[in-house]
Amino acid sequence: MMKTQGCQGIFGALTASVALLGTIVLNASPVLGQAVPPARTETGVSAYLFDLSQIQLTDSRWLENQDRTLAYLKSVDVERLLYNFRANHKLSTNGAEACGGWDDPTFPFRSHMQGHVLTAWSQCWATLQDTECRDRATYFVAELAKCQANNANAGFATGYLSGFPESDFNALEARTLSNGNVPYYVIHKTLAGLLDVWRHIGDTNAKDVLLSLAGWVNTRTSKLSTSVMQAQLETEFGGMNDVLTEIYYWTGDSQWLTAAQRFDHAAVFTPLAADQDKLSGLHANTQVPKWIGAIHEYKQTGTTRYLDIARNAWNITVSAHSYAIGGNSEAEHFHDANAIAEWLDNDTAEACNSYNMLKLTRELWTVDPDPKFFDFYERALLNHLLGQQDPSSAHGHITYFTPLNPGGRRGVGPAWGGGTWSTDYESFWCCQGTGVETNTKLADSVYGRSGDDRTLYVNLFTPSKLTWAARGATVTQTTSYPAGDTTTLTIGGSGAWDLKIRIPGWVAGGASIAVNGAEATPADAAPGRYATVSRTWAPGDTVTVTLPMGLRVVPANDNQTLAAVAYGPTVLAGNYGDVAVGSAAPVLDLGSLKQKSGGSLEFSGATADGQAVDLGPFYDAQGFNYVVYWAVQGELP
Ligand SMILES: *[C@@H]1O[C@H](CO)[C@@H](O)[C@H](O)[C@H]1NC(C)=O
Numbered sequence: 081m082m083k084t085q086g087c088q089g090i091f092g093a094l095t096a097s098v099a100l101l102g103t104i105v106l107n108a109s110p111v112l113g114q115a116v117p118p119a120r121t122e123t124g125v126s127a128y129l130f131d132l133s134q135i136q137l138t139d140s141r142w143l144e145n146q147d148r149t150l151a152y153l154k155s156v157d158v159e160r161l162l163y164n165f166r167a168n169h170k171l172s173t174n175g176a177e178a179c180g181g182w183d184d185p186t187f188p189f190r191s192h193m194q195g196h197v198l199t200a201w202s203q204c205w206a207t208l209q210d211t212e213c214r215d216r217a218t219y220f221v222a223e224l225a226k227c228q229a230n231n232a233n234a235g236f237a238t239g240y241l242s243g244f245p246e247s248d249f250n251a252l253e254a255r256t257l258s259n260g261n262v263p264y265y266v267i268h269k270t271l272a273g274l275l276d277v278w279r280h281i282g283d284t285n286a287k288d289v290l291l292s293l294a295g296w297v298n299t300r301t302s303k304l305s306t307s308v309m310q311a312q313l314e315t316e317f318g319g320m321n322d323v324l325t326e327i328y329y330w331t332g333d334s335q336w337l338t339a340a341q342r343f344d345h346a347a348v349f350t351p352l353a354a355d356q357d358k359l360s361g362l363h364a365n366t367q368v369p370k371w372i373g374a375i376h377e378y379k380q381t382g383t384t385r386y387l388d389i390a391r392n393a394w395n396i397t398v399s400a401h402s403y404a405i406g407g408n409s410e411a412e413h414f415h416d417a418n419a420i421a422e423w424l425d426n427d428t429a430e431a432c433n434s435y436n437m438l439k440l441t442r443e444l445w446t447v448d449p450d451p452k453f454f455d456f457y458e459r460a461l462l463n464h465l466l467g468q469q470d471p472s473s474a475h476g477h478i479t480y481f482t483p484l485n486p487g488g489r490r491g492v493g494p495a496w497g498g499g500t501w502s503t504d505y506e507s508f509w510c511c512q513g514t515g516v517e518t519n520t521k522l523a524d525s526v527y528g529r530s531g532d533d534r535t536l537y538v539n540l541f542t543p544s545k546l547t548w549a550a551r552g553a554t555v556t557q558t559t560s561y562p563a564g565d566t567t568t569l570t571i572g573g574s575g576a577w578d579l580k581i582r583i584p585g586w587v588a589g590g591a592s593i594a595v596n597g598a599e600a601t602p603a604d605a606a607p608g609r610y611a612t613v614s615r616t617w618a619p620g621d622t623v624t625v626t627l628p629m630g631l632r633v634v635p636a637n638d639n640q641t642l643a644a645v646a647y648g649p650t651v652l653a654g655n656y657g658d659v660a661v662g663s664a665a666p667v668l669d670l671g672s673l674k675q676k677s678g679g680s681l682e683f684s685g686a687t688a689d690g691q692a693v694d695l696g697p698f699y700d701a702q703g704f705n706y707v708v709y710w711a712v713q714g715e716l717p
């Protein structure tokens with residue numbers, strides 16, 4: 081089945097809406113633009129983010145990141161990625177070479193990467209109409225279907241699908257599985273990838289394989305007592321509650337919700353429901369997907385306890401466990417609340433955690449469209465994930481952690497961990513999987529809309545083009561942000577609606593807004609709010625938004641004299657080249673920070689430990705030793 085809202089679909093719908101302008105048809109579909117609409121509605125939602133198929137990135141650093149990942153997704157050898165599935169399901173591997181790293185045939189939870197790649201291919205189809213990515217995805221799914229169809233010969237139960245033996249689940253349930261093996265983590269990735277191929281591309285093969293594998297999960301878990309089920313949830317299981325709830329949302333079949341709720345992890349949910357921070361010592365990325373599941377379970381059941389869990393988890397993590405760059409965790413774990421300064425080393429800020437926190441943030445915003453959610457979203461996407469990718473890698477390779485110790489460096493470290501770059505076939509770490517997803521959906525939260533399509537939200541300042549079919553409108557955003565402080569929105573189409581523009585909490589001085597060059601700053605244009613411009617729009621109207629930036633000090637929660645320095649939204653880093661930096665944070669004289677002229681994010685010749693050092697955006701800190709957290713002294717100029 082072909083996608084119904086391809087490029088042609090978008091413009092077809094647009095033409096139809098424009099023709100109907102006299103009698104405006106408001107489209108109630110919450111996910112307009114997906115190939116397959118969900119079977120159910122959502123409870124508690126007042127705002128929606130646009131489907132990726134409605135947004136295209138235009139020239140910018142963001143698009144360059146996407147292009148590099150796209151090049152990888154088009155070059156990666158599909159036969160090699162199929163190796164473990166085929167071998168495990170007793171089919172010929174067709175002479176393909178096996179992969180290495182976490183997809184090595186001896187690696188315990190091999191075959192996690194493929195689900196991420198399915199999602200990333202689907203996203204490239206959605207936002208770019210890239211037929212090669214679409215065809216790779218549908219071919220891959222057809223081959224997975226063959227693996228699944230051979231289960232009787234392979235000795236597996238109906239529906240099972242993975243690169244490792246089903247007997248791992250016996251060991252999981254008996255609590256005898258080897259430490260570090262996480263089979264449901266992988267099943268979650270496969271289910272999520274299949275769901276995305278179905279809903280973005282409309283491939284019904286993907287739906288069949290998906291529901292068959294979900295059926296295997298349901299059958300297996302339905303036989304377990306609550307205590308055996310809860311005990312096995314001590315082993316990382318990704319977002320099993322999340323993806324099964326999503327399958328319920330897309331199919332309307334309540335068996336998937338029942339199966340999802342079996343994965344509600346009581347030991348983690350109970351304290352969060354009571355707003356207690358019991359995160360210290362927990363493996364961080366094991367928890368965040370459960371919270372995304374909780375917010376989806378709220379939307380599908382209306383049970384507010386799920387909303388409390390998700391909100392409290394977000395608040396606790398953002399307030400008490402996050403570094404200045406928006407990332408969290410050290411050596412993959414949460415530590416004590418507010419313990420930031422004492423945990424600055426090579427293994428800070430695992431990238432998957434931020435990928436998952438961004439997903440959680442989006443979901444919470446749809447229930448409560450408060451701009452604070454996008455203040456965090458911007459902070460983590462710009463300062464953590466954008467620079468996680470190596471701009472000199474044609475395939476967009478990434479780091480697992482983002483070192484935050486003095487003299488940390490992306491691109492060096494052990495086989496995995498530290499700042500080591502990933503490779504085409506010898507890594508396949510978790511963060512490489514989430515990395516191909518992140519870099520193919522960089523636009524997915526830029527714009528939102530109210531459920532009644534009377535309001536458009538501008539959440540992020542990213543060069544892009546939006547098609548808002550329900551309004552017959554387009555919005556083109558052009559900006560050099562965050563180097564520049566101004567963004568211009570050009571409206572296509574006409575009609576009366578409200579434009580709400582996020583005024584970030586960090587804005588220094590008054591934000592200003594002009595419409596067609598004339599001052600039109602609304603009274604609500606205050607930091608931490610959405611500024612509302614209400615107007616009957618005409619084609620070609622422009623809205624210019626200026627968000628004055630200044631230097632800010634972002635102290636560690638546990639040590640006010642140890643701080644990162646940011647300019648507007650952008651965390652800055654000191655460039656030490658190849659010079660080793662001692663283990664103590666250099667003492668930065670804040671008064672010495674001087675911006676290069678011409679609105680750049682470069683600050684040259686600041687003084688740290690009595691020596692001159694240049695600072696620039698941390699997202700551009702690749703290939704040299706850097707400092708993010710300083711012992712700060714004096715006052716900002
Ligand atoms: C978390 O909740 C507390 C108490 O309600 C509030 O003061 C704080 O601002 C919240 N943090 C975030 C990041 O929203």
Ligand SMILES: *[C@@H]1O[C@H](CO)[C@@H](O)[C@H](O)[C@H]1NC(C)=O
Pocket residue numbers: 425426485492493494498
């Ligand atoms: C960080 O990693 C680098 C490169 O592997 C290593 O030389 C350095 O000792 C590590 N630093 C810490 C604090 O572990």
